[in-house]
Amino acid sequence: MNILDFMHDNFIILDGGMGTLLQEAGLKPGELPERWNVTHPEEIIRIQRSYFDAGSNVVLANTFGANCLKFDDEELTQLINAAFDNARRAKAESSGKQEKFIALDIGPLGRLLKPYGDYEFEDAVSAYAKTVRTGAAAGADLVFIETMNDSYDTKAALLAVKENCDLPVFVSNAYGSDGKLMTGASPAAMVAMLEGMHADAIGANCSLGPDQLIGVMEEYLEYASVPVLIKPNAGLPRDEGGKTVYDVYPPEFSEAIKKLLEKGVRIAGGCCGTTPDYIKAVAEKAAALKPVPVTDKNRSLISSYTHVVEFGPSPILIGERINPTGKKRFQQALRESDIDYILGEGLKQADAGVQVLDVNVGLPEIDEPAMIERVAKELQAVTDLPLQLDTSDPVAMERGLRCYNGKAMVNSVNGKEEVMEAVFPLVAKYGGFVVALTLDEGGIPESAQERVRIAEKIIRKASEYGIAKKNLIFDPLAMTISADTKAALATIEAVHEIRHGLGVNTSLGVSNVSFGLPSRNIITSTFFALTLEQGLSAAIMNPYSYEMMNVYHAFKALHDLDANCTEYIEYAQNLPAQVPAGSQSAGAASGTQGAGSPQGSGGKPAVSPLQNAIIRGLKEQAGNITRELLKETAPLDIVQQEVIPALDIVGKDFEEKKVYLPQLLMAAEASKEAFEEIKKEMAKSADGGGPKRCSFVIATVHGDIHDIGKNIVKLILENYGFDVHDLGKDVPEQTVVDKVVELHAPIVGLSALMTTTVPAMEETIRLLREQAPWAKVTVGGAVMTQEYADRIGADKYCRDAMETVRYAEEVEKSL
Amino acid sequence: MKEFLERLKAGSLTGNEKIIPIYNEYDKPELNRSEILRYAGFPAAVLRAQGKGKKDDSFCEVPTDEELARRLDEVIELAKGQFIYRLSYVCAKLGRDDEGYPVLPFEQHSDDLKKNLENCEGVIILAATVGAGIDRLIRRYERTEPATGLLLQGMGAERVETLVDTFNDEVNKACEDMGLKAHPRYSPGYGDLPITVQPDLLKLLEAEKRLGITLNASYMMSPSKSVTAIIGIG
Structure with a gap:
């Protein structure tokens, strides 16, 4: 019998602890248990037989750590084959009468994936794939992915299973006492991602006892439409006379499991500290219960690596600003691969209150598939908002979906056969929540x-x-009323019909409606209100528009979607005192305070207001004053007469130890704010960026992943106008x-933090x-010294960012 | 630990004891603001000078630069709830080889460690982490707001060191009660004890499963705010 058929009407009893x-x-301690498949097969068979005897339907082959990072190919194959031989012997010799299955057990690789670790996602997929193929060939009935404490790693393993075999697959994560995975995912987030990729059963194992996992299990049962395990x-381990003992015994353990089975859990077993006695007690309790049927929870979910966003109950705001259309400064950033600028747009929108970020990086002259992958990866390293991947190129869409850490929103399909046939297979494979435009071959x-x-x-x-x-989620398309009223x-x-007639979510890019009219925000925000009333589930919008945000918060308060109007009150309290009537935009979220001279004039008299703001690290003021200055002063004059001299003052103070690193960086942040205003102004003119100083290539060397020092140097160099090309870490x-x-760069900066990476x-x-x-x-870098630098043949050792600037100036002069 | 120290004191450790890691989750240790600043690049001497006039002549808790003080407050608020405090340790009898080098449950050969462990009969080996939450925050800020990123780095370092200090204080106290002496803790990467001992050390402590600590190809730990250390006891 196939385990999925069996699971349909029965509980599944898993095995217990092995380690x-x-x-x-x-x-x-430290010995690899998988080697015992070959060296101590009788011990493995004995333990696994006792689980089958105790009533386990599924016993995991002893392959938890069997992967190509720990074993070479030959040994890996040998150990996995032996593991299945042993499990089959145990199954054959067991006296248990129940249905019995053997699972390929897959645990984490033991290497953390980027961005927190140094391991590539695709390398992880390949590593798991090897284990999957070998296990499937050895005769596994199913695959059991378990003890995963990182959502990205889990995705890599599940993708490897899906791409390399047709076996049923169960996925189990290890939660901390905070109810989250180590890298931050909530149970609901895991449900969204894993169901999207068609895991057959999902749940939690290890870390905690059954009672501490009740909250996690309840969240699984609330969201999951597949069986929960x-x-x-x-229980928890504790020290007793120098031995680790666990504090929950079979009677309480099985009682706790029984309660979870009654709530709807369908698959149960034990992890660390459990023995066949525990499993026997669980099997006995389960035998007296009737399984709760698994139902479709019908929830429209997307997820990031931390949380879900649900469509339907309350309107969702999708930030539209990561998009080059009509934005010169954004186009320039894309062409120059200025990822920091793009990330900044994402973070500002997050601060402005959107729940999802649309990501569109399509520009004719750039490699869109590569760029969408890069931007998606960079964004998910800095923000926990789910992404909406926005591209008409199916190749780019697949690149984005594949590397996305969660279940993404897909923008978009439409009624054209060709488009549906290109996009739907991707969604079926990677999961996704799809925006569908109501247009087809006929327009x-x-x-x-x-x-x-x-x-x-x-x-x-x-x-x-x-x-x-x-x-x-359907987008019934907003068209401008200036062409047709x-x-x-x-x-x-159409919004009403689709939401209430078809019972499907709806979304709109609302701003199109006002195209060609003056004071567009008035029309757009009113239209937004009208469509919300008809049941609009989401809007792709500009979160810097006060009018739009006003409508959103007021609507939620009026529709009983904001308990005690708490959100509205908080929003209203943070509104600037006077919003100019018919204002086009709130500008950057941080620019809401009035410009003006700095309060408390601590600066020296010779210092201008902008210089004072930079020196003291006052970001908002620096931006605001620069905006004011730009009305009358040429951008480059501001750089020459204001920003550079201010940086020089701080730089000198730093060299003379009057200020320290945090203050140097605060000044750099403030000057960056000023530069951003200047760049915006210059992007308006034809020449784009304006003249730059000589190029400077900077990188943290191979094998080294800590780059804070390098980033500091980069920032300061940029402030001084060098054309910095940061290759990352x-x-x-x-x-x-x-x-x-x-x-043909005249100067290169290399950083290393560890002695182990100096050879690189x-x-x-x-x-x-x-x-x-x-x-x-x-x-430069933590381990660097003059002596080291001389030994490895460098031209110069720079202790800090300022010294690097001085050296770069010196090199530039000699050109 | 208590039983281990008693047996160590009585000289009844055989070296054949089963080494099983003990795992603990700690409550939030008290925050030390000047340590955050120190890890963020403020020299200790400056902090001490700014702190003058306080009773016990302690480090300054509030920097004199108002904007920096404000930013530090912001960072502390930002990082609220981002930390877990996990520690795993083993106790073991300390053996010696023919040349007097310490024999530990993981392989090493270090003159500096030998010196540190002089006259010790036992060791406590530990790994601790404050979790990946702070790494996520650092990621979020280090490029767009590097000063915030730097202070978060400082705070992460302060948190994990304070966690280990808390445990170390317990060890010191337990040793004192028993008339034993705990030596200053020693970590891979100090002196001639290379960080290449990390894989064995972490395996011994079941650090991946218990604490979520993994190593990359260059032996750096993730989460980055993690510590391993050896405390000699004699």
């Missing part, structure tokens, strides 16, 4: 009825790919050289001398 029993049998520890229908008809067609087509209605009425009606030697050659620095310098002999190399 503890192996330790009792003599496994030493639990495999907890025998955008004028009437609401025709748009609803297209929506119905899309729903049918999606179901052919196994994509349910709950994973679709009936346009808004059709859209409003853990940069392969040749990559540095290639960039230096490409730019030495090698980089050696290659530079060969292939880019003109380049001067300066080195």
